[in-house]
Amino acid sequence: MHTYLSVHPKDNVLVALQNLPKGTAIEYNGQSFDLIMDIPSKHKFVTEDLAAGDHVTMYGVLVGKATQPIRRGEQVTTFNLKHDSDEYSVSKRKPYPEWQAPDVSKWQGRTFMGYHRSDGQVGTANYWLVVPLVFCENRNILKLKDAFDKALGYAFPDIYLQQTQELVQLYQTQKSDGIAAYTPSFTSEKPVIKPLFPNLDGIKFLTHESGCGENNQDSALLAALFGAYANNANVAGITVLSLGCQKTQFEDLTNEIKSRNPLFDKPILFYEQQAYGTEFDMLSAAIKGTFQALIEANKLERRPAPLSKLNIGLKCGGSDGFSGISANPVLGHLSDIVVALNGRTYLAEFPELCGVEQELIDRCADEEKAEKFETLMRQYASKAEAVGAGFDMNPSAGNIKDGLITDAIKSAGAAKKGGTAPIADVLNYTEVSKVPGLHLVCTPGNDVLATTGQAAAGATITLFTTGLGTPTGNPICPMVKVATNSKLAQKMSDIIDFDCGPIIVGEKTIEQTAEELLEYCIELASGTFKTKAQLLGQDDFMPWKRGVSL
Template identity: 80%
Template sequence: MQHKVLKVNPSDNVIVALRNLEAGENIEFEGENYVLPRSIAAKHKFVTEDLDKGDHVTMYGVLVGKATQPIKRGEQITTFNLKHESEEYSVNKRVPQTNWIVPDVSKWKNRTFMGYHRSDGQVGTANYWLVLPLVFCENRNILKLKEAFDKALGYAFPDVYLRQVEDLVQLHQKGGVNSIDTYNQAEQGDSIGRRMFPNLDGIKFLTHESGCGENNQDSELLAALFAAYANNANVAGITVLSLGCQKTQFTDLMDEIKKRNPDFDKPVLLFEQQAYGTEFDMMSAAIKETFKGLIEANKLTRQPAPLSELQIGLKCGGSDGFSGISANPVLGHLSDLVVALGGKTYLAEFPELCGVEQELINRCVTTEKAEKFEYLMRDYAAKAEAVGAGFDMNPSAGNIKDGLITDAIKSAGAAKKGGTAPIVDVLNYTELAKEAGLHLVCTPGNDVLATTGKAASGATIILFTTGLGTPTGNPVCPVVKVSTNTQLAKKMPDIIDFDCGEIITGEKTIEQTAEDLLEYCISLASGKILTKAQELGQDDFMPWKRGVNL
């Protein structure tokens, strides 16, 4: 039987509605009775005591807000009576975590997944060829290559929307206005043709609006980002288009690659338009040499790899009031399992760690790592405040509507994705992970900027929780959409891969669900299944220009 309400932490002074509660309803919880003066929608919270203006609200055991006016016992917290507030943090207050309880992973100790083994020792969950432009001037040529390769090699998706427009054109030409009103859209079918290269999961074509006419830092970061993607274990080789005169040069890219991985030996093919002269000559050369590269990439086959080779990114987006109760804790327990197995996990989105900084500082394995985290957090926050975009502005309209009233509430729930394991390293944007364990990665909370950054640090699978729904994917890293509630999973089945709603209904525990999700990840890493984002061709990519993004 589903419970009506939940208190996340014993020290909290708010209670979460697990279903819609009616005005005047008497809520019995932990020996107390709460008569609700007004209706409260599921995912929202009411206070357990009378609060005066300035009093603190605590959730997840941490400070998440301050009352802006008196709030009576049983009343809902809203943007009208509560504002963001969080605890101060400092390395000087650090109390090192020394008692991590390692989960039992004996059932997975001898398990393997079928991955792609690279010569530098990395193991990918997929095998992609990457085609990218060093400057936005080459975006058109990238898209022309995409059209040609995808259709010829069987990687293209049927254009179901083109079919619909063509059908409507025919109906209109026949004068069938009434037929248009009753027209049923065409169903999406299978990919256009049989894939020529069965061991190549795809050719991924990136576009962007950077590479020239910008500050040096952004141009350097673009080269660093592409270098990190070239190094990702899911990438077999890359084709690079260059105009020639842009700020981000090919030598910058190669310098960044070697800086990250001195043993890098994947093929990197350069085609510079100003050197070739005509577009046709450059494109013809790029097609010929890339095709030869695809033949070699297709020779690599999946082989068994221990689960210690898993690299899993932890992300949330389109969050709701259940995110920190169901799906995010599931990712947290899964992260602990993967860490216990010797794998790597990545927790990013620094604007959504606001309010839990001290806990994370305490979990860093060394003072040096804690100092790096504090520096990156304070530097990011200061830059945001300098342009009037503090972290408190992070929650979106959808977040607020579904119960995430302050950034601290959102952040405390978001941080649950990181589980309880020690933090072995703190990575700046485009830095690569070098050791097993849980990593903090400096990225914005923005869905695509964050997923782009996780793949750059080395993630080969990204688990992405959502309570409202988002189609976000990534070109080189499969993105698994994990719903916080079953209603969403049923409403948007074309984008949701895994449902955590049974935690809310009380049918499953967080631990059971995390174990099921780990089994899903093993199948995905072995190429037995595809994510919905992969099936839709959702290849979102966005370089972070180091202005302020939340």
């Protein structure tokens, strides 16, 4: 087993694949040297003596500059390395070499069992959506959620309520005696649920803090986001609650839907509280109308669809020092396979593309798309810098602890999720995909803001890599948690779906693992099973208010 790794021939740092003690002998590029300090697993150490100001290179790109001398065999840290990255511009754009697509002959003719929409899209799930046009309706949304989930069989037993009730009973019968030694009388194992409508994967109820009392841009973006969600192939129809006087109006939503898809013909049910008068009258009408619509939505059955109908989001969160060398490259190879099959993939998180912009500019299908990407990146970066939140501040405490010292290191590894395919299109937030291929989607790196944006772009499955453990899910887009290391997969088995750890110990290759993950996705897209996030009811949704978020 290898104990350290060179990621790229141009690099002057190596990655520790396990804890390496001081004095460990290192063989690299025909030279030998000893580590001058203990190097924790996932962290990097330099292969040459560096002076203050010297470049540190990883993944073949500039990822930082030394702030003080660093000796060969010494760990790079926040104390001796600061973020830096290469300049980028469309004017420096170079022809991208002809893409060497992976061999996909074994996938030709393969299908998944999906939900076919009248406009040609195919969903991996069949959800009904219930949304408020303004935060004033959040309470009513939650009332509907409680009623529908329990009555239709989508609600799991509340094991935490049961635990609390057991403690209450102990308190009432024994006062405080026995509470300290209490253990639950049941496990966290999820029971199999049998909903009333077998062809409806669920009803998803979204809440937010927007729609009124804000700038016009944020209100317009809310309508655009809901318009994009309604258009997602995993959505069968939508129920809309409105107060009536808010800034975001129903007409704004319908205009956004039609602008994205002139062929849109899914049912849209609209209920305005100020028009109905009482809450009871509005919710009673919404319950009856929605129930009737669910009966129709349940009539749609899964049918075979080619793999070209797969729309896969590529996301990372809670990243560690292994993310860029195991799970992220796995997603990259899977993305290349899907693109070669004429499917669609979505790489988001613009703050986490810092340092690899020029490569992405070169990979854009044409100069117009390259210019759009550069413009969006520069606009975003300048807004961040204006409020003292530059991209260099992106790594979290958990990232740094696990070896992602600068944003450029984190970004170069994150970009591996995009594989090597040409970039077919660049999408601003709430823009939807129009062509097959790899897409760049402008979102923050924030997990929920990014995954919310990917579903808006059209993703019907999201692959989410994590080295530290992140429970994030999405209401309409099944989210697969992909662990970078086996220790995490075992420790947090209730949220992890797939383990890339065997790559680190040399048991499997990136290509083998990517093919296994694609097989997993085909079964998931066919409704054979649900992800851990789906089983936990992890339906995270957060509109991006266009202030600065990283």
